[in-house]
Amino acid sequence: MDWGLFTIQMLNGLQLGVLLFLLAAGLTLVFGIMDFVNLAHGSLYMMGAYFCATLTQLTDSFLLGVVLALPLTALLGWLVELIVVRALYTHDHLDHVLATFGLILCFDTAVDYIWGPTGMAIPLPDFLNGQVTLFGGLDFPVFRLVIIFSGLLVAALLYFMVAHTRLGMLIRAGASNRTMVMALGVDIGKLFALVFAVGAAFAGFAGMLIAPITEASIGMGNDIIIVAFVVIIIGGIGSIKGAFVAAMIVGLIDTMGRSFLDQLLKVFMTAQNAETSAPALSAMAIYILMAVVLAFRPQGLFPPKVR
């Protein structure tokens, strides 16, 4: 076992996990607390990436791009809630799915019209583009460390907000009994709009973090949103803690599968078969995990207590 490589792959898995958490957090807030299935959450991730790419090119600064794109994505989320989502809370899940699937098509087409089909690169400033030497002489890209740290910071902030602030208390109360909270004089509509906007900002932030690595492109959110759903199902719908733990597990399983599964398979099959089946198997691993979790704990690993 090459422990240096193992450590690097743990960090890579952590980075993917953090990214998934940022997406899953907004998704689980909206799905678990407001009971709204938002397939278009991935579109907000894409829009965040495009806003950031454009603003980075206009201002010549990635940091400024992120700072400006964050409120813009939140505003977009708020508008989506106001125009489309608000009317659908009382409908059943199938209507949510249909409406938000329509939103995905609208967003993808809009991006095609505005930015074209080619995708956009986000240039990173030099101090983010290099590598750091970690303990034991291991090199790791600076930007991936930045993703890990900013994701963990956001997770901590979110935890604090939901568990220790008045806003968090209202969100939790609104989720368990909407009518009672309204009767106590809280504008639940405003509260949910705020939650939706915050969720959009999280998704957008994830898009801004991944775009300098893979580019902003049309439909980038549609693939990852499925994994984000897997994450919240494993973690327990509506649970921020569950989303965090599940995101880390999924990130690690995916990365470790890609890294070591072929070597494992080579023990009992030919090298060529191992190399061909390993990527397919590692892509499947998280779904197998989800099936196992659903079989033994249908509510997920950490179902929220409020229910």
Added chain:
Amino acid sequence: MYKKITALAALGALLAAPAMAADKVKIGFVTTITTPAGVIGQDMVDAVNLAMDDIGGKMGGLDVELIIEDDAFNPPVGKQKVDKLVKQDDVDFVAGFIWSHVLLASKKSALDAGKFLISSNAGPSQLAGDQCDKNFFSASWQNDQTPMAMGEVLNQNGVKSVYVMAPNYAAGKNMIAGVERTFKGKVVGRDLTKWGKDAQLDFSAELAKAKASGADALWVFYPGKAGGALIKQYEQAGLLGQLPLYTVFTVDSIALPKLQEGNLKGVMGSLNTQHWGPDLDNPQNKKFVEGFKKKYGRYPSFYAAQSYDTIFMIKSAVEAVNGNLDDMDGMRAAMKKADFPSTRGKFTFGNNHFPIQNFYLREVVTDADGVWTTKVVKTVLENHQDPYAGECKM
């Protein structure tokens, strides 16, 4: 008397008309328009439209109708589109195809209907070998050939061990087979990554493995936007200067503008092999590259060059039979001669209807206007035939 002659002439024209069954040449062009890979399809469509302008929309006196279809990077969708082109539109030529797996899924529909099938990019080994067909022609290359040229370059540069990465689909496996065919050193590691509509674009795990493998060099095949992402991450992971990068179908006129935009200088001077380059010195290529740059404001990619060639190849066939599109044998014989101006210069077809052509080593350089592009450095393989031609009974 005069009236009689006119009547006779009119009658003659009427009788002749059924022989000239079609009054226009119909070309169905299948490529990827949607999904992030649409950027490749766009380059191909732009080139085809430029070729149509350059021939004035006519071949052998007939009007040309172009029907462009989107395969959505998906073999079943590609097949459906070919079925539609063949049955509903009744096209004379089915052309295009970026992806080997889409071409393999679609070929039966076109060939069983007795249509010409011309690949403007994909070159799967099956179609070059035992599944070759008299009505299939390649306007590009066989998948193995470009990486075979790169294997030779690795040998010439004294590389002893290499780590290879490619997407997990038909062409990815052909490419790896190709480089292993000629490379004399050791392949210390291989990664096949998830491909298709939800292709893997983050290669952190694979690049870490490549680095830990202790290989002399990294060899990759990542067409389209995945190529740009890979090079970016290669540089971010600090492999520049540690693990020299050799690529096929990765660094091209589609990836370079975005790499330049992102100021990823690591790609400068990197080496790739190809049968074509924008600086190849022949009149047709000059006309093509200048025309493309003038019309679209950017360098064409090899996808564009092959698509441009495809139209001229069809034109040569239609002209050889004076527009009589029922004369399949005549058109086939004409195409086999490869007697049309090609952007790659003069070449010939092998028995399996794949080109026998040169492969060049290209280096990434800055042109006179400061734009990043490639320059042909030397010829690696001369008049090279693909290794599957012997398996083709034709």
